[in-house]
Amino acid sequence: MGSSSRGWIRASLAWSGVAAVTIVPVGIAAFSPYLPSRNMPYIIGGFAGIVGLSLLFVQPLLPAGYLAGSEGPAGRRWHRWLGGTIVVTVALHVGGLYLASPDDTVDALLLVSPTPFSVYGVTAMWGVVATAVLVLSRRRLGLRYSVWRLIHNGLAAIVVFATVIHALQIEGAMEPVSKWMLCLAALAATGVVLLDLRVVRPFRALRKPSMD
Amino acid sequence: MTDAPLSRRSLLVATAGVAGTALLSRPLGLVAPVMAAAGLAPTATMRGGANNYRPNAPMVDRLGSGFFVRGKVLRAGDGAPLRGVRIQIWAATVLGGEPDPVNHGSVLTRADGSFELEMAQIVPNFGQPHAHLAYDDGAFQTVFLRPVMPSARDTSVSADFVLAPT
Numbered sequence: 374m375g376s377s378s379r380g381w382i383r384a385s386l387a388w389s390g391v392a393a394v395t396i397v398p399v400g401i402a403a404f405s406p407y408l409p410s411r412n413m414p415y416i417i418g419g420f421a422g423i424v425g426l427s428l429l430f431v432q433p434l435l436p437a438g439y440l441a442g443s444e445g446p447a448g449r450r451w452h453r454w455l456g457g458t459i460v461v462t463v464a465l466h467v468g469g470l471y472l473a474s475p476d477d478t479v480d481a482l483l484l485v486s487p488t489p490f491s492v493y494g495v496t497a498m499w500g501v502v503a504t505a506v507l508v509l510s511r512r513r514l515g516l517r518y519s520v521w522r523l524i525h526n527g528l529a530a531i532v533v534f535a536t537v538i539h540a541l542q543i544e545g546a547m548e549p550v551s552k553w554m555l556c557l558a559a560l561a562a563t564g565v566v567l568l569d570l571r572v573v574r575p576f577r578a579l580r581k582p583s584m585d
Numbered sequence: 586m587t588d589a590p591l592s593r594r595s596l597l598v599a600t601a602g603v604a605g606t607a608l609l610s611r612p613l614g615l616v617a618p619v620m621a622a623a624g625l626a627p628t629a630t631m632r633g634g635a636n637n638y639r640p641n642a643p644m645v646d647r648l649g650s651g652f653f654v655r656g657k658v659l660r661a662g663d664g665a666p667l668r669g670v671r672i673q674i675w676a677a678t679v680l681g682g683e684p685d686p687v688n689h690g691s692v693l694t695r696a697d698g699s700f701e702l703e704m705a706q707i708v709p710n711f712g713q714p715h716a717h718l719a720y721d722d723g724a725f726q727t728v729f730l731r732p733v734m735p736s737a738r739d740t741s742v743s744a745d746f747v748l749a750p751t
Contacts, residue, residue: 407708410679470711474683476636477711487632487731488712543712544737 384441391440394558395427398551405546411473418469419546425462426540428455429533430559433566456508463501490542493535500532526567533563627661627726627749634729637683638719642673645690649680649705653741654716658698660725661749666698672746673719674702677710683717709737716742726751 402423408416435452438444443451471478481491507514507525514521537556540547654674658667675689682688694700707714714737718730725748732744 410677410681410708412682415682474637474711477633480633480636481711485632487733490712544709544714545712 380441387440391431391434394430394555398547398555399423399427401548401551402546405548407546414469414472415474416469416546418466418471418473421462421465421469422540423547425459425466426536426559427555428459428462429536430555430562431455432459433529433533433562437566437570439566453508456504460501460505463498467498488542490539493539493542497532497535497539500528500535504528504532523571526571530563530567533559624662625659625664625747628728628730628745628747630727630729631731634717634731635719636731637675637717638673638721638729639675639684639686639689640673640721642675642689642691644671644692645702647703648674648688648690649678650703651740652678652704652706654702654704654718655741655743656700656718656745658694658700658720658746658748661747664747666694666696667748668694668696668698670694670698670700670720670725670746670748671722672700673721674704674716676704676707676716678705678707680705683710706740707734707737707742714739716744718744718746720746720748723751725749 399420402420411419432452432455434440435443435448435455438448440448467478467482470481477486480486481488482495484492484495504525507521507528511521516524537560540552541556654676656672658670658672659665660667671691671693673689673691675683677683677685678688680687688704690702690704692700692702707716714734715731716734718732719728721727721729728746728748730744730746732742734742
């Protein structure tokens with residue numbers, strides 16, 4: 374009884390923590406003084422980017438099964454669902470910004486923009502596109518699962534890193550301190566999960582038989 | 586500080602910006618090597634400078650208050666100040682976005698080649714607080730500038746033109 378209630382407390386604390394890390398930066402950005410002078414496509418495009426960034430923090434936690442209810446196949450199912458949501462946020466981000474200023478958005482997409490962060494945003498965008506293709510054509514590609522997984526992880530690392538650099542260099546609706554915290558959280562989550570799933574757990578699985 | 590005239594630093598900053606975009610600008614042929622050797626080199630168009638340009642912004646006394654866009658217009662080669670040159674200015678401000686007509690206006694240069702437009706506070710747009718300035722009237726080669734403010738809290742930004750005759 375005592376241990377199950379402690380488990381419940383731990384689970385709800387973990388979920389509350391995740392909710393706080395993802396929701397607080399978005400909430401603070403909603404009060405940005407820059408919003409009143411922006412039109413609706415710009416605001417939607419900007420917030421799609423902020424939401425997408427915060428989802429990048431949650432995304433690696435799901436297949437790792439760190440959160441209560443995300444253990445095993447359930448976590449991978451949520452991971453796939455959230456992956457689709459991230460694709461939608463990227464589409465809304467680019468589409469909204471295109472409607473707000475076609476000139477600036479096309480410059481960014483063609484890598485001729487004067488803004489240093491555009492190249493990271495475009496890198497992350499193509500990383501997300503490549504991931505979507507990788508996921509949707511998994512059977513057709515005929516890759517061994519271990520190889521497919523490694524490509525997926527590599528792309529994910531690129532997407533998270535590029536998105537973080539992109540976000541940090543931008544002066545926009547996000548409040549700087551909450552932005553930094555969200556970015557560090559996304560990097561930490563990605564790094565810890567990659568290390569856990571690809572190094573620690575396989576290493577333990579190798580060691581176990583010999584130790585018994 | 587905001588009243589400081591055209592400083593050497595802003596010229597250097599502008600030069601650095603031009604150097605940074607040299608890769609792109611050179612094919613546009615805006616830098617004339619002969620002119621550069623002869624004297625003051627013409628200003629090259631900055632990357633993204635023409636974004637959200639609406640030709641023939643109306644002549645205005647001001648576009649709001651509290652923020653100043655300043656600069657100087659000189660002739661390439663001998664560096665003579667150019668008087669009565671129309672400079673078109675636009676930016677995203679607290680009044681609206683970059684394409685918004687309320688944020689577009691033109692001013693003429695004074696006898697010393699300087700110009701100034703008071704407008705609403707510029708806010709970051711597409712990730713950077715910046716203004717757009719254009720010379721696009723035919724007597725000289727067209728130049729689009731896109732100076733970035735070091736801080737979004739700045740209440741002025743300056744950009745200078747060195748124009749080459751067409």
